[in-house]
Amino acid sequence: MTDADAAAEARRIIADAYRPLPQIPTAYRDTTPLPAYGPTPPVPQPDHRIVPAWAAGTAVAGIGVGATCVGLGCGIWLACKGFAAVTLTSVLFVTLPIAAVAAVATAIGAALRSLKATHTVTHHHYAGPVRLENNTITAPAYGLIARNRHELNR
Incomplete structure (x- = not known):
């Protein structure tokens, strides 16, 4: 092979190596036009579970x-x-079911008491007039050792 033939073959091999690959689509786009109004028709989605x-x-x-x-x-x-094994851990392990039963009994009792409490009537025991004013409490505390003076401003 001559130098010219070798150079031509090298150019052909390099051109083949750097030739762009054909574009393969990785997603499908439905190009059918959508209706001007109303719901879009469903697209079939076949199930290919194994x-x-x-x-x-x-x-x-x-x-x-x-x-x-x-x-x-x-x-x-x-x-x-x-x-x-008779150790503190084993004693605690034996008492754990007893504590669990006690916790469940307490929870059931609390639930029953809350059901019973829903039927009670709330009664307020005050009968005086109610004043709605600007009641603010000023509590200044200054210095390293502070003396608290709570003053009710009415």
């Missing part, structure tokens, strides 16, 4: 059941470990 909906629901339920079983197993293991 897994059917019932199978996905079953998988999620299985994950939930598995996580629940693992949690219960860890709780039972911790309970057995706590009952086996």
